[in-house]
Amino acid sequence: MVGRRLDPTILFPSSQGVTLPQEYECGASPGEGAQALSFPRTCAPAPMPCAGDRDQLSDQHLWDQISDQHLQAKRARVESIIQGISLPPTPQAFSTSLEAAFWQERERGSEVPWESKRKPRVPQQGSGAAKRVAPLGDSPHAEGCQQLKEQLCFLEQQLRRLQEKFSQVCDSADTAQTQGGSKKVHPLPGNPGDRLDKDRATATSDPCKGPEKDEDRGDTGGLPSAARALSQTLKHELAEAMSRVVDSVLQTAWPKAASHFLQQHRRLPVPGPDARREHFAATRCRKPLAKPSPRNTPGTLGSPEAEAPSGAPAKSPGSHAGSFSSKQVRKNSQAPSMCYPLGLAAPIQDSQLLSQLLGYGQHGLWSSGSHGIPSSLERGPLEPLNLHWGTVKLRSSVMRQQQPLSPAGMEGLALLPAGRDGCGELRAAACRLSLTPRQMQEALTPGHLKKAKLMFFFTRYPSSTLLKTYFLDVQFSRCITSQLIKWFSNFREFYYIQVEKSARQALLEGAVDAGSLRVSRDSELFRTLNMHYNKGNDFEVPGRFLEVASLTLQEFFSAVKAGKDADPSWKKPIYKIISKLDSDIPEGFKAVRCSQELLCS
DNA sequence: TGGCCCCCTG
DNA sequence: CAGGGGGCCA
Numbered sequence: 166m167v168g169r170r171l172d173p174t175i176l177f178p179s180s181q182g183v184t185l186p187q188e189y190e191c192g193a194s195p196g197e198g199a200q201a202l203s204f205p206r207t208c209a210p211a212p213m214p215c216a217g218d219r220d221q222l223s224d225q226h227l228w229d230q231i232s233d234q235h236l237q238a239k240r241a242r243v244e245s246i247i248q249g250i251s252l253p254p255t256p257q258a259f260s261t262s263l264e265a266a267f268w269q270e271r272e273r274g275s276e277v278p279w280e281s282k283r284k285p286r287v288p289q290q291g292s293g294a295a296k297r298v299a300p301l302g303d304s305p306h307a308e309g310c311q312q313l314k315e316q317l318c319f320l321e322q323q324l325r326r327l328q329e330k331f332s333q334v335c336d337s338a339d340t341a342q343t344q345g346g347s348k349k350v351h352p353l354p355g356n357p358g359d360r361l362d363k364d365r366a367t368a369t370s371d372p373c374k375g376p377e378k379d380e381d382r383g384d385t386g387g388l389p390s391a392a393r394a395l396s397q398t399l400k401h402e403l404a405e406a407m408s409r410v411v412d413s414v415l416q417t418a419w420p421k422a423a424s425h426f427l428q429q430h431r432r433l434p435v436p437g438p439d440a441r442r443e444h445f446a447a448t449r450c451r452k453p454l455a456k457p458s459p460r461n462t463p464g465t466l467g468s469p470e471a472e473a474p475s476g477a478p479a480k481s482p483g484s485h486a487g488s489f490s491s492k493q494v495r496k497n498s499q500a501p502s503m504c505y506p507l508g509l510a511a512p513i514q515d516s517q518l519l520s521q522l523l524g525y526g527q528h529g530l531w532s533s534g535s536h537g538i539p540s541s542l543e544r545g546p547l548e549p550l551n552l553h554w555g556t557v558k559l560r561s562s563v564m565r566q567q568q569p570l571s572p573a574g575m576e577g578l579a580l581l582p583a584g585r586d587g588c589g590e591l592r593a594a595a596c597r598l599s600l601t602p603r604q605m606q607e608a609l610t611p612g613h614l615k616k617a618k619l620m621f622f623f624t625r626y627p628s629s630t631l632l633k634t635y636f637l638d639v640q641f642s643r644c645i646t647s648q649l650i651k652w653f654s655n656f657r658e659f660y661y662i663q664v665e666k667s668a669r670q671a672l673l674e675g676a677v678d679a680g681s682l683r684v685s686r687d688s689e690l691f692r693t694l695n696m697h698y699n700k701g702n703d704f705e706v707p708g709r710f711l712e713v714a715s716l717t718l719q720e721f722f723s724a725v726k727a728g729k730d731a732d733p734s735w736k737k738p739i740y741k742i743i744s745k746l747d748s749d750i751p752e753g754f755k756a757v758r759c760s761q762e763l764l765c766s
Numbered sequence: 767t768g769g770c771c772c773c774c775t776g
Numbered sequence: 777c778a779g780g781g782g783g784c785c786a
Contacts, residue, residue, distance in 0.1 A: 614777090629769085647769090648778085654771065655777060661772095740772085771784080776777105 607640045609648055617649065618698040620754055621656045622710040624747040635750060638757040656698065661721075661736065663693050664714065668721035679723045684714040713746045 606613070613636060620627065620635065632649045633641050667690040671682055684691050686706070694714065695706060720739045729735040 626771095650770075651778070658772080734772095736772085767786100769785090772782090774781085775779085 606638050607642075607645075609636075609639065609645060609652075613639065613649075614652065616754065617652050618656065619704050620750050621653065621660075621698050622704075622706055623750040625653070625657055625660070625713070626744045626747055627653055627750075631750075635754050637755055659697055660694065660714075661717070661740075663690060663697075664717045665721045665725075665736075668718050668725055671718070671722055672725055676722065679719040679726070682715065682718050682722055684711050684718055686711065690714065690718065707748075709748050713743065716746065717743050 616636075624631065627635075627649075629646045629650060632646065636649065639645055667688075668682075676682060691706075691711065691714065695702065699706060717739065720742060724730060724735055724739060
């Protein structure tokens with residue numbers, strides 16, 4: 166009755182699929198600023214002394230230089246690194262300077278011999294960085310503590326830099342640097358003593374100005390009061406978030422993580438791909454969501470063949486082998502491991518937040534990969550946001566050289582564990598703490614709309630429960646829920662109108678057999694629908710949707726042909742039929758990143 | 767009664 | 777796409 170022309174391939178874009186930009190796979194931070202700041206991580210030789218250093222050196226005797234060569238090289242390296250951090254990047258470079266700086270911090274914090282930086286290592290706290298910093302601490306606790314301290318210190322630096330950049334952006338005219346002492350002016354209400362509310366002493370009479378540190382001497386004095394207020398608010402929020410992270414990580418997560426270090430740091434080999442796969446499989450076995458049972462109508466569209474292309478949730482990782490590139494999955498999940506040692510989730514997430522705040526993408530930090538994801542056992546209420554880092558990017562036209570990945574593949578990545586050591590907990594705690602409810606979307610975005618439209622290809626009648634499981638980054642409220650429901654209602658409306666129009670058209674054109682009506686990718690109806698739900702055509706519409714559309718068309722055709730449209734409620738039976746044809750939505754749609762990335766495609 | 771849906775309108 | 781009205785149902 167219904168055509169079974171099934172597309173055995175994936176549902177997600179094949180040609181415009183999910184790809185990971187190559188530049189990110191090795192963890193390279195994109196952009197000039199990144200390069201400018203992240204040189205220690207690159208393959209470049211040890212940085213040469215800067216101009217100032219050379220001047221100094223020229224005052225010394227050659228022999229001294231030679232004898233102190235080693236020392237000088239070391240010093241130059243340190244100075245260069247410090248300069249790279251303290252010197253504000255160009256505004257254009259700012260987009261990535263944070264990411265780059267994270268890299269720098271890694272380099273500094275781990276004190277890895279320069280040569281070893283050339284070959285990225287699988288970063289595992291137990292066997293990697295923690296061991297390499299052994300001279301800094303005798304016990305694992307001390308080691309971890311040292312790392313944590315560095316991490317926290319670095320976060321503070323980043324905060325200051327952000328403040329600085331904000332000030333600079335707001336007032337590019339002010340280039341004055343660092344003179345005079347600081348004087349404390351009235352802090353923001355409710356946070357007396359907040360250091361970010363301090364101000365520097367300037368000749369201006371405006372008391373509401375930038376932060377206190379030398380490098381933070383951005384001047385907002387020339388700004389309109391509204392902008393100043395915004396500036397202060399942003400700074401204040403950042404400071405608050407930073408404080409929360411620091412305090413909470415230390416108080417909540419550290420003791421436990423430290424105990425894990427004690428237990429495991431010596432004997433724990435790096436969990437290799439096998440171990441990871443093992444854990445992955447285990448994770449996949451207990452699928453957390455009891456999805457609504459498939460509502461396929463047996464005998465019509467619910468055949469097994471029809472299921473496959475519609476991206477039904479995988480029963481096992483292998484079940485998707487034919488529908489997406491597992492190679493891509495491996496690539497995406499392994500490459501990151503070379504980049505970020507464990508325990509860096511907090512900076513990663515913070516940078517994500519910052520990137521978002523600043524309107525930049527986060528894919529440059531995607532390289533956190535599976536390491537940014539707490540083990541599923543450790544995921545807390547905010548786990549949805551962690552999924553963000555385990556998913557891949559939906560790309561459209563620009564970067565499509567690489568193999569596409571279906572939502573199923575995204576699903577796999579989303580559930581990759583982070584490992585079983587204490588770092589996972591530390592990381593998870595950091596993630597939860599750094600991802601405050603504030604970062605949950607309290608409103609639906611255009612990205613969410615686009616995602617909802619694509620979801621419509623799979624489900625026409627999603628329940629609010631279902632929607633909640635697929636819009637994990639949304640802080641659901643009654644309003645949000647009804648808005649989403651309304652969206653789908655609107656989608657349906659458009660859908661039924663188009664199908665009805667098409668059915669009437671077919672009738673006018675003399676069609677007699679409803680069964681002969683089929684919606685193909687060439688048909689006008691499909692083009693119309695595709696244009697509406699899949700503008701840009703960067704999503705490969707599942708064949709299943711064509712079947713549903715075909716059946717809808719046939720139902721409408723038959724009803725109109727039989728004159729049922731005289732009945733005011735003649736559409737209701739059709740709605741009832743169609744409402745049973747929903748199929749499961751690929752897990753990839755649960756990825757938080759999905760709705761964000763869809764905007765870019 | 768609340769939730770959901772459809773329909774109409776802007 | 778959102779708002780609002782009306783109907784249906786548990």
